[in-house]
Amino acid sequence: EQPSAPNPVAAPMRSLPWGDLNFLQTTDTHGWQAGHLQEAQYSADWGDYISFAERMREKADTMGVDLLLVDTGDRIEGNGLYDGSTPKGEYFYDIMKEQHIDVICTGNHELYQADAAAREYDITVPNFSGRYLASNLDYINPETGKPVPMAQRYRKFTTKNRGIRVLAFGFLFDFTGNANNTVVQPVEQTIKEDWFQEAIREDVDLFLIIGHVTLRGPEYKALYDAIRGQKWDTPIQFFGGHSHIRNYAKYDSNAHGLQAGRYMETIGWMSIKGLGGSKKVEEESRELKTRSTPTFKRRYIDNNLFGYHYHTGLNDTTFPTEHGKNVSAMINDARKELKLDHTFGCAPKDLWMSRAKYPSSDSLFSWLEKEVLPVVVVNEERKGVPTLALANTGTLRFDVFKGAFTKDTTFIISPFVSKFLVIKDVPYKSAKGILDLLNNGGPVFETSDFHTSQLAPPEQLSVLEDITPATLAQDHFDAFKSQQEQIPLISRSEKDSPDLIPGYTTKDEGGSDGDDTIHSPITFYRVPNCVQAPISFPAEGDPENVDLVFVDFIQPWILMALQFKGEKYGKQDVQSYTNSTLTELLAGWIKDNWSHDC
Numbered sequence: 124e125q126p127s128a129p130n131p132v133a134a135p136m137r138s139l140p141w142g143d144l145n146f147l148q149t150t151d152t153h154g155w156q157a158g159h160l161q162e163a164q165y166s167a168d169w170g171d172y173i174s175f176a177e178r179m180r181e182k183a184d185t186m187g188v189d190l191l192l193v194d195t196g197d198r199i200e201g202n203g204l205y206d207g208s209t210p211k212g213e214y215f216y217d218i219m220k221e222q223h224i225d226v227i228c229t230g231n232h233e234l235y236q237a238d239a240a241a242r243e244y245d246i247t248v249p250n251f252s253g254r255y256l257a258s259n260l261d262y263i264n265p266e267t268g269k270p271v272p273m274a275q276r277y278r279k280f281t282t283k284n285r286g287i288r289v290l291a292f293g294f295l296f297d298f299t300g301n302a303n304n305t306v307v308q309p310v311e312q313t314i315k316e317d318w319f320q321e322a323i324r325e326d327v328d329l330f331l332i333i334g335h336v337t338l339r340g341p342e343y344k345a346l347y348d349a350i351r352g353q354k355w356d357t358p359i360q361f362f363g364g365h366s367h368i369r370n371y372a373k374y375d376s377n378a379h380g381l382q383a384g385r386y387m388e389t390i391g392w393m394s395i396k397g398l399g400g401s402k403k404v405e406e407e408s409r410e411l412k413t414r415s416t417p418t419f420k421r422r423y424i425d426n427n428l429f430g431y432h433y434h435t436g437l438n439d440t441t442f443p444t445e446h447g448k449n450v451s452a453m454i455n456d457a458r459k460e461l462k463l464d465h466t467f468g469c470a471p472k473d474l475w476m477s478r479a480k481y482p483s484s485d486s487l488f489s490w491l492e493k494e495v496l497p498v499v500v501v502n503e504e505r506k507g508v509p510t511l512a513l514a515n516t517g518t519l520r521f522d523v524f525k526g527a528f529t530k531d532t533t534f535i536i537s538p539f540v541s542k543f544l545v546i547k548d549v550p551y552k553s554a555k556g557i558l559d560l561l562n563n564g565g566p567v568f569e570t571s572d573f574h575t576s577q578l579a580p581p582e583q584l585s586v587l588e589d590i591t592p593a594t595l596a597q598d599h600f601d602a603f604k605s606q607q608e609q610i611p612l613i614s615r616s617e618k619d620s621p622d623l624i625p626g627y628t629t630k631d632e633g634g635s636d637g638d639d640t641i642h643s644p645i646t647f648y649r650v651p652n653c654v655q656a657p658i659s660f661p662a663e664g665d666p667e668n669v670d671l672v673f674v675d676f677i678q679p680w681i682l683m684a685l686q687f688k689g690e691k692y693g694k695q696d697v698q699s700y701t702n703s704t705l706t707e708l709l710a711g712w713i714k715d716n717w718s719h720d721c
């Protein structure tokens with residue numbers, strides 16, 4: 124039997140404000156289409172979301188307004204439903220395509236691995252044909268070796284009910300860590316291209332910019348400036364992603380942006396009232412013409428059935444559609460086929476990414492550093508050699524909950540195919556300072572220095588540009604934390620709001636009324652970029668040299684840090700250390716150490 128999340132419980136709600144044009148947004152779902160099986164408030168699955176969208180479309184039709192769905196990428200990597208098969212995504216793509224998404228684009232995760240990028244081009248783009256947009260992304264045709272657009276650059280369409288003329292684009296941030304079968308053109312370059320400049324001169328009622336781009340990043344600034352340079356007051360709706368937060372931006376009174384969190388926890392809701400459109404009824408048109416600017420409103424919907432029922436005014440019997448139910452069944456079947464509930468062991472307690480202090484006994488990263496790395500970082504040929512093992516905290520993607528640790532859990536916390544690499548016999552006097560450099564910034568890790576520093580060899584710069592220390596780990600945390608109240612858990616649960624369920628308490632440029640469900644806040648703590656475990660160190664004194672072992676993803680920073688320390692190591696000095704991926708090593712550790720039944 125499938126373990127299922129407890130039923131979502133009643134909570135104080137805010138309703139959804141409707142406009143002429145309304146949107147539902149998903150972003151950074153990272154394979155969580157089965158919903159959260161251990162967290163009731165995020166327990167709706169992709170089938171439930173399909174029912175929700177279908178019921179909301181019915182509502183929109185009844186009201187004579189429009190509803191569009193958007194998805195802004197990072198659909199893959201992060202959950203057994205995608206990562207648990209070989210090749211990856213065996214069931215995932217068929218499930219994903221069942222939702223009718225009107226505008227969809229690519230995230231960086233679709234591009235890290237060449238095989239994933241190929242599947243995106245061969246499967247997802249045709250699945251969403253005409254609706255998949257790739258304004259700054261090319262795919263290298265494997266037969267000709269030549270770049271072709273990943274998908275069409277933009278889309279112009281008129282909405283069904285209101286006749287609103289929409290010009291839509293789909294962007295990816297200026298990502299440089301992609302596999303070599305794709306080419307990402309920096310947004311700042313794309314906006315200079317003739318096709319883009321011609322497109323933004325079109326007479327439309329709304330520019331719709333979706334992207335795997337943070338709302339306040341330089342890419343959307345450039346796009347905003349470019350459009351406003353041509354059209355000073357045409358409404359613009361941005362949808363963003365990538366930093367995994369709920370967020371809202373007001374660029375001007377006619378240009379707003381929404382970002383709908385991560386991992387199927389959040390469905391974004393956006394409504395615009397007062398947009399031009401050819402099918403308005405006479406009276407409304409008169410009323411709307413007197414309104415100086417459209418009004419934009421947003422909500423962050425907690426992804427659960429309680430909320431879906433509340434927002435549709437339906438119930439257990441009337442809410443689900445046949446289509447939605449079938450997709451939920453597809454998900455359950457896929458999970459069974461993939462054996463995602465197969466249990467490797469039992470986690471003795473919760474381990475938190477940022478809900479516990481680091482270092483502490485409840486920190487996931489303390490567990491990685493103190494318990495896991497010293498055991499799994501092993502190479503028979505280098506047995507007994509003093510070793511420093513480093514991993515970026517971003518390599519672990521989610522908390523571990525007390526209880527069954529399943530095949531699914533391994534991919535939820537560690538989805539990447541990363542392996543450990545080594546630079547042998549590095550002088551300890553240099554190696555011992557690497558962690559501090561990675562965590563504390565300093566000259567080599569300041570963003571501006573990545574582009575100009577004499578320290579960085581040119582061939583590495585292109586790799587490093589995207590992966591600044593911000594994206595290495597802290598950007599998601601900083602952005603998230605800045606929106607959340609910092610009240611210790613104890614005072615929240617015992618004093619301030621005893622009846623509320625802990626959850627998102629978002630503060631954004633729209634204020635603090637964005638969440639559809641009123642929660643009590645959760646406390647978050649800062650975590651470092653990287654953690655490190657010393658292994659086989661002498662009982663007394665420092666070793667002369669150490670093997671510097673690290674997760675492959677952070678190779679560029681390791682080399683940079685070594686250069687900063689005055690060491691002349693390059694790519695040629697890096698060798699393979701483990702044959703297994705970190706995910707496989709973690710699964711092995713769980714079997715060996717937590718193998719008891721729950």
Ligand SMILES: O=c1ccn([C@@H]2O[C@H](COP(=O)(O)O)[C@@H](O)[C@H]2O)c(=O)[nH]1
Pocket residue numbers: 151197231232235365366367515516517518519539540541594595596676
């Ligand atoms: O192989 C990998 C790939 C990524 N990471 C980490 O993920 C973030 C990017 O994740 P988003 O979902 O796009 O925000 C990257 O900065 C790394 O921290 C990794 O560790 N290994």
Ligand SMILES: [Zn+2]
Pocket residue numbers: 151153197230232365366367
């Ligand atoms: Zn993401």
Ligand SMILES: [Zn+2]
Pocket residue numbers: 197230231232335364365366
């Ligand atoms: Zn991303």
